[in-house]
Amino acid sequence: MDIATLDKLCDRYAHERGAIVELLQTIQTEEHYLPRDALERVSANLDIPLSQLYGLATFYRAFSLKPVGKHQVLCCTGTACHVRGAKRVVDHFRRVLGIEIGETTEDGLFSLHTVNCLGACAVAPVAVIDGVCHGEMTAANVEKLVRQYRSRSGE
Amino acid sequence: MKGIEGLKAWQAAIQEQRDPDATWIAVCAGTGCLSQGAADLAAALREALIRHSLEGKVEVKETGCRGFCEQGPLIVIHPEGIFYPQLKAADAERIVSETILRKQVIEDLLYQDPVTGRRHIHEGDIPFYQKQMRLVCRLNGVIDPTHIGDYIVHGGYQAAAKALFEMEPVQIVEEIKRSGLRGRGGGGFPAGVKWESCRNAHGEPKYVICNADAGDPGAFMDRSLLEGNPHSIIEGMIIGAYAIGSHEGYVYVRNEYPLAVRNLQTAIERAEAHNLLGDNILESGFDFHLKINRGGGAFVCGESTALMASIEGRVGEPRAKYVHTVESGLWNKPTNLNNVETWANVPLVIEHGADWFSAIGTETSKGTKVFSLVGHVNNTGLVEVPMGITLREVMFDIGGGVRGGRHFKAVQTGGPSGGTIIVDTTGAARPAEDRDEHERGPALVPESLIDLPVDFESLTEAGSMMGSGGMIVMDETTCMVDVARYFLNFLTEESCGKCTPCREGIRNMLAILERICDGRGQEGDIDLLQEMSDTVADTSLCALGGTAPNPVLSTIRYFRPEYEAHIRDRRCPAGVCTALIEYSINATKCTGCHACFKACPTDAISGEVKAAHVISTAKCVKCGSCLDVCKFDAVVKQ
Ligand SMILES: Cc1cc2nc3c(=O)[nH]c(=O)nc-3n(C[C@H](O)[C@H](O)[C@H](O)COP(=O)(O)O)c2cc1C
Numbered sequence: 080m081d082i083a084t085l086d087k088l089c090d091r092y093a094h095e096r097g098a099i100v101e102l103l104q105t106i107q108t109e110e111h112y113l114p115r116d117a118l119e120r121v122s123a124n125l126d127i128p129l130s131q132l133y134g135l136a137t138f139y140r141a142f143s144l145k146p147v148g149k150h151q152v153l154c155c156t157g158t159a160c161h162v163r164g165a166k167r168v169v170d171h172f173r174r175v176l177g178i179e180i181g182e183t184t185e186d187g188l189f190s191l192h193t194v195n196c197l198g199a200c201a202v203a204p205v206a207v208i209d210g211v212c213h214g215e216m217t218a219a220n221v222e223k224l225v226r227q228y229r230s231r232s233g234e
Numbered sequence: 235m236k237g238i239e240g241l242k243a244w245q246a247a248i249q250e251q252r253d254p255d256a257t258w259i260a261v262c263a264g265t266g267c268l269s270q271g272a273a274d275l276a277a278a279l280r281e282a283l284i285r286h287s288l289e290g291k292v293e294v295k296e297t298g299c300r301g302f303c304e305q306g307p308l309i310v311i312h313p314e315g316i317f318y319p320q321l322k323a324a325d326a327e328r329i330v331s332e333t334i335l336r337k338q339v340i341e342d343l344l345y346q347d348p349v350t351g352r353r354h355i356h357e358g359d360i361p362f363y364q365k366q367m368r369l370v371c372r373l374n375g376v377i378d379p380t381h382i383g384d385y386i387v388h389g390g391y392q393a394a395a396k397a398l399f400e401m402e403p404v405q406i407v408e409e410i411k412r413s414g415l416r417g418r419g420g421g422g423f424p425a426g427v428k429w430e431s432c433r434n435a436h437g438e439p440k441y442v443i444c445n446a447d448a449g450d451p452g453a454f455m456d457r458s459l460l461e462g463n464p465h466s467i468i469e470g471m472i473i474g475a476y477a478i479g480s481h482e483g484y485v486y487v488r489n490e491y492p493l494a495v496r497n498l499q500t501a502i503e504r505a506e507a508h509n510l511l512g513d514n515i516l517e518s519g520f521d522f523h524l525k526i527n528r529g530g531g532a533f534v535c536g537e538s539t540a541l542m543a544s545i546e547g548r549v550g551e552p553r554a555k556y557v558h559t560v561e562s563g564l565w566n567k568p569t570n571l572n573n574v575e576t577w578a579n580v581p582l583v584i585e586h587g588a589d590w591f592s593a594i595g596t597e598t599s600k601g602t603k604v605f606s607l608v609g610h611v612n613n614t615g616l617v618e619v620p621m622g623i624t625l626r627e628v629m630f631d632i633g634g635g636v637r638g639g640r641h642f643k644a645v646q647t648g649g650p651s652g653g654t655i656i657v658d659t660t661g662a663a664r665p666a667e668d669r670d671e672h673e674r675g676p677a678l679v680p681e682s683l684i685d686l687p688v689d690f691e692s693l694t695e696a697g698s699m700m701g702s703g704g705m706i707v708m709d710e711t712t713c714m715v716d717v718a719r720y721f722l723n724f725l726t727e728e729s730c731g732k733c734t735p736c737r738e739g740i741r742n743m744l745a746i747l748e749r750i751c752d753g754r755g756q757e758g759d760i761d762l763l764q765e766m767s768d769t770v771a772d773t774s775l776c777a778l779g780g781t782a783p784n785p786v787l788s789t790i791r792y793f794r795p796e797y798e799a800h801i802r803d804r805r806c807p808a809g810v811c812t813a814l815i816e817y818s819i820n821a822t823k824c825t826g827c828h829a830c831f832k833a834c835p836t837d838a839i840s841g842e843v844k845a846a847h848v849i850s851t852a853k854c855v856k857c858g859s860c861l862d863v864c865k866f867d868a869v870v871k872q
């Protein structure tokens with residue numbers, strides 16, 4: 080997001096009460112994380128202490144302070160998924176990608192996160208990759224999906 | 235557009251345009267079906283229609299969730315109502331050429347009852363739907379949520395018009411009170427009583443809020459309603475706002491639920507465009523503006539005071555409840571907050587009357603409840619049942635029993651901190667909304683209680699709760715100590731950290747549970763957990779901490795021997811806790827098919843084809859992949 084867009088965004092939200100979380104949501108959606116310079120700009124523009132912005136950014140699960148990979152893997156570890164073996168799916172992603180939860184692969188291709196419910200509990204366990212939901216995940220599926228996304232990126 | 239007449243004229247005009255005998259296909263586009271390929275299916279159907287020159291003649295409509303997610307992706311062909319489940323894009327051609335063109339039912343695509351083997355043409359004949367009473371969800375599989383006309387044609391917004399033109403605000407409050415409608419967000423607080431307190435509170439402006447945080451993992455009913463029929467929630471909020479005297483409302487919904495946010499946004503815009511929201515609604519003189527607030531995804535933000543803090547742009551921390559939100563809520567103004575499903579019930583009550591509504595359900599729990607029936611049950615999905623139905627009926631008649639012929643062990647209701655029961659025998663005496671939190675809490679219902687009626691009181695008496703609607707069925711392969719550990723882990727992450735008992739207490743209880751699961755449990759751990767539970771429950775600021783011990787207490791209460799096996803025998807009877815199990819291969823049963831060898835992610839299995847294989851315990855990560863693929867029962871988990 081360039082500075083002009085960011086400034087426009089700030090203007091839009093400046094007069095709306097309590098809209099700061101909404102503003103951060105918009106940046107997160109665009110950038111997939113909250114870059115420090117964007118937060119600094121918002122802080123200066125709206126006269127909100129940077130510490131307050133970081134307070135919000137670290138409180139809400141939706142925000143990330145680190146850039147994420149090209150493909151975002153979200154594994155559901157909600158209750159329905161947990162009882163149907165979500166842990167094995169997560170562990171398998173960790174092994175196949177060689178990263179821990181919250182990390183990004185060195186080539187910047189994948190990042191791995193867990194979430195608490197994706198709303199597809201009926202087809203648990205569930206994983207979402209780049210917004211596409213995959214139900215009834217198994218260890219075998221994990222490898223297949225990772226391979227698919229890898230080849231899609233031409234790696 | 236003016237008044238009820240205006241709405242009815244619009245409804246008639248749409249009806250006029252629509253041929254009741256026209257063929258159209260409803261493709262379920264709920265999250266469950268989408269994850270199983272519903273979008274590809276819809277595209278394939280459209281292409282097939284083009285191939286047969288039927289475009290423009292037969293409409294393909296993407297609707298909200300029909301509930302039977304287990305069988306997705308699924309479609310219904312109207313007007314006959316032919317139901318085809320578990321489709322693939324490749325089936326589209328046959329469906330169009332045989333069923334659409336030649337009106338032939340394709341036998342092998344029909345739903346087959348796994349018990350009787352019979353095939354059924356209509357949804358209504360399937361056991362999964364037979365015991366349901368779909369009122370709140372009635373339009374979910376029928377309308378396209380992005381087309382307001384679909385809602386209008388089914389009488390949409392007429393309840394709001396009735397309220398605005400034919401009823402006084404106090405009359406509406408009375409009607410809701412008389413209906414016995416109780417909050418569906420878990421608290422079970424009488425909605426009418428809450429409305430009345432807010433109406434009578436001093437201060438302007440007043441706010442109404444829809445709690446669509448839907449943060450309970452394993453419960454997706456609120457989200458499905460929002461995705462599938464957003465107008466019903468808007469309509470409920472208009473009625474409530476008018477009754478309370480509010481002109482401004484918020485829907486607090488998670489940004490992580492993009493479809494819900496999108497469909498609601500569209501619905502609000504359409505409603506505004508047709509003078510159903512905004513200034514001077516239907517020329518009644520009543521103004522109501524509705525905004526979406528995209529929540530940041532924190533479980534605690536489902537709690538009413540934390541939610542309001544979040545809307546104000548602050549960190550979502552709850553506050554102590556001696557000041558009631560109906561008197562001083564959002565921006566310290568009187569605020570009435572209800573759950574999605576509660577709001578969606580309101581138009582039904584106004585349209586059909588309190589007597590009609592209160593005839594459904596039990597003495598103290600009126601109407602229906604939507605549950606997300608998930609876990610180890612055959613027919614997973616979204617079910618709506620009249621209050622008072624037994625757990626057995628929900629789990630076995632509707633849910634089709636436990637998967638894979640295993641034994642039922644427990645059902646978890648109420649989410650990690652959900653599930654509240656409030657027994658308000660004294661009626662309106664105490665201000666609305668504010669007591670609910672203390673009695674929230676999840677509980678596990680063991681098999682012995684399976685004939686309990688599902689209503690607020692019966693479940694409470696049995697030491698369980700109804701909760702917000704998650705019903706997670708667990709079979710014998712579930713470890714109850716692990717379940718308790720799971721919930722405390724969740725709550726440790728979601729605790730906002732404001733008060734010490736919750737922040738530190740839950741964390742330390744988790745540490746004890748972790749050591750039990752790791753085989754390092756100590757004699758006295760169970761007593762210690764119970765003691766800490768009391769402290770955390772009694773001294774936490776909000777219900778997140780107040781109810782956090784419930785999964786621990788209820789599992790100890792019903793499954794104590796399982797805890798003891800972990801602590802004394804270093805054994806996990808369900809075979810879940812990895813530190814306490816080991817995999818091996820039974821050499822006499824192993825045929826050397828090599829399947830486990832290929833499946834093992836860590837190369838822990840060795841052996842030649844056609845000779846018995848061996849697992850190296852040093853390399854084994856206990857993922858269970860070998861057990862999954864073995865067709866000869868040769869992999870042993872101990
Ligand atoms: C930790 C916590 C999380 C909650 N999450 C939700 C939620 O996701 N959705 C909801 O409707 N209510 C939730 N509640 C309950 C709300 O505080 C409130 O009681 C309810 O929304 C009131 O609406 P109702 O009377 O219509 O049920 C939660 C409560 C607590 C303590």
Ligand code: FES
Nearest residue numbers: 155157160197200
């Ligand atoms: S618990 Fe995983 S999708 Fe709901």
